[in-house]
Amino acid sequence: MYLEDLPDDSRIVKHFNEGRRRWSDEAFLLSDLVHVMSGKPHPARPKPKTDVDKRETPRRAQIRRQRIAEKRRREMARKAESAAD
Structure with a gap:
């Protein structure tokens, strides 16, 4: 909360x-x-205090890498669609 x-x-x-x-x-x-x-x-x-919650844990790093990979796949698919048109 x-x-x-x-x-x-x-x-x-x-x-x-x-x-x-x-x-x-x-x-x-x-x-x-x-x-x-x-x-x-x-x-x-x-x-300013260091924000402990914003440090990258292994789990957060994995999620970040997955999201970046998904975004790249979407961008490549979008490029492929526009090139096909």
Whole structure:
């Protein structure tokens, strides 16, 4: 289940953000302005986390290879149909 658009200070957000509230879009934009004007990143800006879920597991690699092969077969079939016409 995915939860979207939770308030920045909700208990779930704080739980997964080490007890801190999430930065709003406006806060990120303001920290970007601080970075541009001072030449240094804002010291409190959250560091990007590595997303463990997006790492490629052997199963995901196999699925990706299968999907690429299927797409190539479809493209070759489409080319063959257009060449036959």
